[in-house]
Amino acid sequence: xxxxIEDLDITKRLDELGLTLPDNLTFFPDNFDTASTKDDFVFTxxxxxxxxxxxxxxxxxxxxxxxxxELYRARKSADIYLxxxxxxxxxxxxxxxxxxxxxxxxxxxxxxxxxxxxGKKTTNVDLYIETKEKGKVKKLSYKGSVExxxxxxxxxxxxx
Numbered sequence: 001x002x003x004x005i006e007d008l009d010i011t012k013r014l015d016e017l018g019l020t021l022p023d024n025l026t027f028f029p030d031n032f033d034t035a036s037t038k039d040d041f042v043f044t045x046x047x048x049x050x051x052x053x054x055x056x057x058x059x060x061x062x063x064x065x066x067x068x069x070e071l072y073r074a075r076k077s078a079d080i081y082l083x084x085x086x087x088x089x090x091x092x093x094x095x096x097x098x099x100x101x102x103x104x105x106x107x108x109x110x111x112x113x114x115x116x117x118x119g120k121k122t123t124n125v126d127l128y129i130e131t132k133e134k135g136k137v138k139k140l141s142y143k144g145s146v147e148x149x150x151x152x153x154x155x156x157x158x159x160x
Contacts, residue, residue, distance in 0.1 A: 001148035003143050003155065008128075011135035017066070019134065024091055025062045025102065027051070027130055028084035030073055038066030045072040046109075047083035054106055060101070080113060082106060082125035086137075087156070089130040099156050103149055110146040123149060131160050 010032075014021060017038050029041035043064060054060040062085070075081050091098055106125065114121045127140040138159050140153060 001144045003150055006139045008137045008139050009135055010137050013152055022086055023088045027062055027064045028086050029065060032138040041066050041069055042071045042073050043069055044081050044083040045074040050109055053109055057105060058101055080110060080121055080123045082105060082123060084126040086128040100153050107146055107149050129156055
């Protein structure tokens with residue numbers, strides 16, 4: 001399991017884009033750091049499938065930051081790229097199982113995607129976790145196996 005954790009202060013960036021810190025699970029764009037406006041946001045194409053899976057399997061609605069978008073990035077690679085997901089502090093404290101459920105949905109999606117393929121697949125995902133300090137976020141970047149994704153539950157819960 002290979003991951004790294006960065007401390008971020010995203011309030012200034014959100015202000016520049018005319019957005020507020022989300023108070024629920026939210027898909028973050030790939031180009032959050034570089035987009036000029038929220039209309040320029042580009043999301044990973046797997047966001048569409050995952051959004052449906054969260055809604056159908058767990059009745060969890062996850063909006064995209066900045067609302068609707070039509071810009072998606074498809075990567076032609078042996079690696080699998082998942083959309084970045086933001087976990088708000090209020091959601092983490094009110095619903096202690098949200099991390100486990102989310103990681104389980106991601107793992108199931110990856111398992112289904114890799115079914116019938118040969119070779120070891122590597123997955124890439126960024127998770128943004130709001131901390132107790134106002135506006136501070138920890139960015140967890142994971143690159144590894146499908147099986148290792150479920151182990152991130154302990155790492156995330158320790159970060160709150």
